[in-house]
Amino acid sequence: MLDLTGKVAIVTGSTKGIGRAVAEHMLAAGAAVVVSSRTEAEVHEVAAQLGDRAMGIVCDVADPDACQRLVDETVARFGRIDVLVNNAGVGIFKPLSEMTVSEWQLQVNVNLGGVFYCSKAALPHLSATEDGFIVNIASLASRNPFPGGTGYNASKYGLLGMTEAMMLDVRYDDVRVSIVMPGSVDTHFNGREQLPERTWRLHVDDCATAVMQLLSYPKQAHVSRVEMRPGQPKKG
Template sequence: MDLRGKVAIITGVSKGIGLATAEALLARGAVVAGWGRSAPEGLSHERFQFFECDIRNELAVQEAFINTQRELGQEIHVLVNNAGIGHFGPVDGFSSEDWHAMFDTNVHGLFYCTKAALPQMKKQREGHIINVASLAGTAGTANLAGYCATKYAVRGFSDALFKEVRPDGVRVTCLMPGSVETNFNGATPGQQPDPHKMQPEDIAAAIVHALEAPQTVLLSEIQMRPTQPK
């Protein structure tokens, strides 16, 4: 897909991978609708517009989609389902509230956004949905059971969805990064990039790569790892 002039919705745009992806798509000429609970600081661009949206609320998602079409036009070419949260801990010491919060954002919110965008993409017979999962969707890890469960769900959903919407000209990519240096789980990135972790810009570059693949090519799953982890 040639991204120039194409409209892309990115969830969880305020920081980390979402912000880096917005900047990467703007650099390729796309028009970006950034969805999030808070606006990204310092991102000011004539082709960027922020829409406040808590994706855990289906009505809020529907409203954000209507507002996006009203402001940026009917055609929606890209949806990057990036918003996600992680709470870690042993299963028998885990709060049910944290469990539900992860599923509400990582799984249900992703479903609401996909459901909102798909009819327009099918109508156009063109569109690309990127679901940002995790390597936690490929192997279980102690004290990450809830997070792994959500990312396994995203991977299964993505695998089924790509088969479902292929005939409509819509592509679906499940991106599974390993350790990325972001504010994830409350951690603050260091002043110097951690050589043992990938940077948000690295993930954004992979998203651009998947989007710009020839129309005859579908990168259905991409796994990413640091070259030399600790």
């Protein structure tokens, strides 16, 4: 089993859904983990639930200054950053005619801007470990357009391009960058109800397992892209 003892990870958007599952898997592997989202009460509640190696820091990834504080406070507390998981994201599924300018801006600034702000702030620390890792949670919507995806597809297609370009630069700074592109996952995303029983959708633990597998390869081996889809999606 992957041993992350002594390593420090930041997971954005980790009070629920995929991000929380990633945080739980990393803690189980021995890492210290910074749990984060916009909602202060949930950040502290979840960090307390996850135990002594979890720390909560409030951060809206759409705010570059907040992303810098997220990184600075992590380093102040734990002294290093080994892994950054850029997971925070929003989905506003509307056609062009219905999407407002502020909805467009929010989606692009969170899903794309937030990854840039956090990665830029964390890069020197990731590089200093000589084996840093950034994992960006994108989507199959990073390459499959769908009706109502004007904003979401734009942000996730952009994230795929940004991730792979960034990867080509920072590998020479001792940082690997990978992208995980899940299909439909059973979470609260886009205001959906998360079901207690497993459905045809991917489970959050499936996504967390993919992230952990990426981290398990030795430094000379870099799996840069993972596409993950439900085994038997609902027909029609």
